[in-house]
Amino acid sequence: xxxxxxxxxxxxxxxxxxxxxxxxxxxxxxxxxxxxxxxxxxxxxxxxxxxxxxxxxxxxxxxxxxxxxxxxxxxxxxxxxxxxxxxxxxxxxxxxxxxxxxxxxxxxxxxxxxxx
Amino acid sequence: xxxxxxxxxxxxxxxxxxxxxxxxxxxxxxxxxxxxxxxxxxxxxxxxxxxxxxxxxxxxxxxxxxxxxxxxxxxxxxxxxxxxxxxxxxxxxxxxxxxxxxxxxxxxxxxxxxxx
Numbered sequence: 001x002x003x004x005x006x007x008x009x010x011x012x013x014x015x016x017x018x019x020x021x022x023x024x025x026x027x028x029x030x031x032x033x034x035x036x037x038x039x040x041x042x043x044x045x046x047x048x049x050x051x052x053x054x055x056x057x058x059x060x061x062x063x064x065x066x067x068x069x070x071x072x073x074x075x076x077x078x079x080x081x082x083x084x085x086x087x088x089x090x091x092x093x094x095x096x097x098x099x100x101x102x103x104x105x106x107x108x109x110x111x112x113x114x115x116x
Numbered sequence: 117x118x119x120x121x122x123x124x125x126x127x128x129x130x131x132x133x134x135x136x137x138x139x140x141x142x143x144x145x146x147x148x149x150x151x152x153x154x155x156x157x158x159x160x161x162x163x164x165x166x167x168x169x170x171x172x173x174x175x176x177x178x179x180x181x182x183x184x185x186x187x188x189x190x191x192x193x194x195x196x197x198x199x200x201x202x203x204x205x206x207x208x209x210x211x212x213x214x215x216x217x218x219x220x221x222x223x224x225x226x227x228x229x230x231x232x
Contacts, residue, residue, distance in 0.1 A: 005134045012132035018121045021201070028208040030216075076209050083202040085137070090195050092144040097192075100146075 004081075007059065011082045014058035019043065020051045024060060024074065031073040034063075120197075123175065127198045130174035135159065136167050140176060140190065147189040150179075 014020055023037050038048040052072065055061035059078040063070050130136055139153050154164040168188065171177035175194040179186050 005137075008137065009132050009134060012128045015202075016125050016128035016132055018125060021121075021124065024205055025208075028205040028212070030212045074205075074209055076206060079202060079206050079209070083199060083206060086131075086195060086199040086202070089140055089144040089190075090192060090199060092141075093190055093192050093195070096144070096146045 007078075007081060008085055010058035011060060011078060014055050014060055015082065017051065017054075019048075020055055023048075023051060023055060023072075024079075027061060027072060027074040031071050034070050034072065037072060123194075123197060124201060126174035127176060127194060130171050130176050131198065133167065133170075135164075136171055139164075139167060139171060139188075140195075143177060143188060143190040147187050150186050150188065153188060 015024070019041050022041060026032055026037055026040070034045070034048065034052065037052070038045055041048055052061060052063065056063060059075055061072050062075050063072040065071075131140070135157050138157060142148055142153055142156070150161070150164065150168065153168070154161055157164055168177060168179065172179060175191055177188050178191055179188040181187075
């Protein structure tokens, strides 16, 4: 649970930056080299590398250097971890909301406190 | 697009902290007062209030003060915004992966560079 929590800290932190989300968006369309990832970003290559390090620390991105080219790819399982956490919260909220709806449907006669 | 990006920055930043995720988890089960939210958290009430301010700034949580009690509730549309961004990236990755699978299935005769 602690590790899971630390993972979520790092994943959501990694996604909280527009440049890093641009990188994830690009990688969701397939692997890319660091210079390909840098192209649409208005920043220096070292700045892009720093963002990649944050993404790699979270597990969202993995990279491999072959010769002079470092190729990055997305780790879908890690993306799924974050998605699942949010989906579960939303499902829990909807379940609560449905229960409230059922309760209100079963108790239509009760006075509405707001109008009293 | 800019506003959407700022929103995602704030939402993912808000979710990158375990105490704030505990608050969102609790609120996904229904509205709660600040003191109810503070109960499971090992921190001072002012610290909890600070976390709530980050959650409110992101739009994930809304609160209303009636008399002396401030009641907080989740904003599911905002949770959905973050979920959708991740889901779209994952879907994009899966689509790419399927295309790659199709390509490999259609070109079974080509030599594998890794083994050459």
